[in-house]
Amino acid sequence: MIYKLNITSPAVIKAAIELTGASLLPELQTLPGIKGVPGAYEMVVYAGQLAYAEAYKYVYYVSIAFGAVSIIAACFLxxxxxxxxxxxxxxIH
Structure with missing residues (x-):
């Protein structure tokens, strides 16, 4: 948002992140800097999808680690x- 759309307001960037994380994508079109700018909405939605996909792989890595530890602990039960x-x-009645 800073480099491509020249949006430097921390409040607008924070609002865009919160709306994208909450899947309230139509509300993004009301933010200043996105409203009325062709392609801005699609760019912000794509950036949110990319960030979500990149961050979610770490959830899987941690779940694999916890699964391995629980299997090892079960072997010593x-x-x-x-x-x-x-x-x-x-x-309970």
Whole structure:
């Protein structure tokens, strides 16, 4: 937004990020600097999609790490057969 559209207001940039993150894309067209500028809306939406896609891969990396740790921890789990019965801690009526 700063280099291509010459929008330097932190408030407008913050609003664009929040609207894109909340999937309120039609509201982007009301922001100053985007409203009335041909191609600006599409450029900001594409930048938001690209940022989301690039950031989301780290969520997968972290989930793989937690999954590996949980599998390793499960391998060292002791015998739990004594806990596998029909006992219920709290009866809800």
């Amino acid at each position: 002791g015998d739990i057969n004594k806990y596998m019965d029909d006992h219920v801690a709290v009866v």
